[in-house]
Amino acid sequence: MDKIELPAEKRVGHLKLLRESRRISAKEFNALSRSERLDIIRREHGRKKYNLLIEADDAEALVLRMAAQEVYLLIKELGHEDSVDLIPMVDAEQLTTFLDLDCWRGDVFDGVVALEWLALLLEAGDDQVVRAFRQLDFELLVLMIKKHINILCGPEDIDEDDARIEAVRRDGGYEIEFRDDKNAKLVGSILDILLRADGDFYQHLLESVRWEQDSLLEEEVYALRRGRLLDRGFPDPFEALAVHAPIDPERFNVASYRKSALFPVDNAEPPGFYLTPARPKDLLAEVLAGGISEQVAWELTYLINKVLIAERVDVGEPAQVQAVTEEVYRYLNLALEELGDGEVGKATSLFDEVYLEILYRVGYSLPLRLGQRAKKIRQSPIGAYLDGPFRALVEALMRNKPRFFEGLVEADRGGERPFATRQDLLLTGEWLERIEAQMRLFDGRLGFELPAPENLDLTGCHPDHVDDLALSDFFLTALANRVLGRPFVPSPIPRAELAELHGRVCREGRLDAALREETLRFLEGLEAGSGEFGAYCLDLWEEEFCRLKVADLDPRYGCGLIVKE
Structure with missing residues (x-):
């Protein structure tokens, strides 16, 4: 393994201790405390994160302390073929989260995708298959198998004279029809492992597959999934839309949105997987420079998850997750700079005292207000005749998410980018005032009216x-x-x-x-x-x-x- 970078900071309780930053060997890495090693692992992503985990002496213990979503993103980033070594280390709760995140298309369970995860289990060995099947939510397991087989008859339906007796005996007394020849071998292998390891459980599973009604079972499992994801900060898609409900910054009152409840934290480490690939910038970076508590780390994770759901982003695509995370940071920064007047002290107090979702909504609302002004301009008589830079500014602001026109800072540029700082807002506001002056000027003050284009x-x-x-x-x-x-x-x-x-x-x-x-x-x-x-x-x-x-x-x-x- 390549040399590992030892961070220049070490957290001990609420303290942050400074030390010499240097490269260390794998042996020195394993000599560090588990928390320190997890902190180093969270700073990496992709192949580097994977290598650190695999080379650790207590790799399984480290994986079990990681948030399920972090392990899931790592597997999706590496690809299933390169993640075989990770699967034996996860527990049933983490595996269930993988299935909950990856195997649903709306309220319909995707049995083919679920089978890809079962194939990973099979590569990890028979024991992993049996252990997972015994620990997974039983209704979810029944649905997974039911997507691939039909039970035509059971032991009570077959007598000794039946020509099918030998074939049925091989399947524990059941006549099984595979719904897809392509996947029949893989599904059959998994069932065979389960039959040989635990016949009673096998029979219970197949009886449930045989008699459960497809639609009712899928509906029940979907409801259970919603509850599990809610516990992990993934809200119902309809409820997630509330994250984009505007809040008027001018009427914002800290007392109305002060934090009053703590977020649940399980035995996993704080979810630093959002803090690594997408770095906070500007005032937000200064606020976070002193570190954040586990509670805030989870609160931030829940906020990002809510935005992912509201934006209908594939939570298994690392690049898309990173893009949304960067967007969340930008809106948080806008809110802190606006409400905190650009002062670190005020911004830190706001970050500590106010729910992060509320700050996000304030930051999200700030460009929207500029967009509303742009729409009024576009609908006015001058809207069809705006000069080049003014037209480009208005068009950028009329996107679903208003964007900053780069020509405001460099006249020879014509691109757009997301709003990032309060200065972006102020500069755009100043230019809108100029266009609004044009709107009033051409509203009869010049002594003539603009003709309608038609x-x-x-x-x-x-x-x-x-x-x-x-x-x-x-x-x-x-x-x-x-x-x-x-x-x-x-x-x-x-x-x-x-x-x-x-x-x-x-x-x-x-x-x-x-x-x-x-x-x-x-x-x-x-x-x-x-x-x-x-x-x-x-x-x-x-x-x-x-x-x-x-x-x-x-x-x-x-x-x-x-x-x-």
Whole structure:
């Protein structure tokens, strides 16, 4: 095994002790306490985690102290073929969790997937098969077997003269019909092991398979599964949707959501499997820097599980689980930065005192509020004509989960990403205020109304399609008309007048400074804050119109105007 990294921190009770970080051998690793080794194991994932477990002198004891979901994710990450050594180490409760998580499609049990887990048991040896069958929930076991066989008759139905007597005797007195020839050999091998090891249990199992009604049995086992998963922090799918119920941050009251109950903790170690592949960032990382209690670790696990169920994510796909975990951390961070004013002390108090689900819901609600503002803009008369960056911002905010438009921090970027910090929220809010100023400006203050896209006639004009028009085109066209001595309306400018307009508004490749100052003052007088939109439009005119020579003016390639041939 490769050298193992000894962490620079060691937890003793509530204390965190510092020590030298160094690489240690497998022998030194096994000399550490079980808790220390589990802490090291939880920091890894995939093949590295597996190697640490397998090389441990007390591997089985370590696996049994790990949360069932952590072992399940490890098996799913490695794949069944590479996880054979782990199966003999798990107990019936952990194995039941694997089946509960992996073998249901809604309220329908997937017998084929369940058989894959039984195949792992078979590879682990006959004793593992017998032990698991004796310890698993009996109704679940009956359903697993019932998905693959039919019992045509029992011992009481066969007499000595029956031609089937020898074949039936081999199956303990039962005539068995396999539902799928492909899986018949595997299922038959498992039943044969059970028959030879414990005939009474075998008979009890097959009698139950024979007489239980399929639909009622599946319904009963599903109800039992829901209860088991609830105990492990996996709520009912309908109930899980409540995790996305908005909470108004402005009306948030700590006293209303103060923690009053502890979360149940079994004999497993704290579930660090969520803390390793997805690292908290920003203020949340500072809050967690001092470590968290077992209770908080479980509370965080339950929250992430609830979001996984609400998002209908496959809890056996490590990459998807990591993505959801990172999302939970981002929303928690947003809530802590917003409610705690960015201060570590306040944020730590909130994290300790308030249910994490409530903080998550606050963080989830913050981008939603921005999204609601974006929807109002999009539904307003300016919605169809927003200029490039403003349109991209609104579209990013109108996703099911509003996203941050990266062009706000780098003008040459056009991508989107999830909201991560309070600064993302503040910057987006500032830009929305600018667009809302545009909305008020074009609501009659300029002296003209925007035409509905379906009523706009661009015959013989450039641009010639409504999708290519923006607010800046309407405003600059109206301004051009005023410069040329006509009313301030966005009537198309005759192409023949472009040279005259160029001479009036441009000075040596730049926009006339007096015109800029006068225009911005005019806009601010109409609507406070709209000068920023005016500056944006005038900058476009300077780039696309003034820097061209008169001989090079061509409205087909854009000049910030609506031009008629």
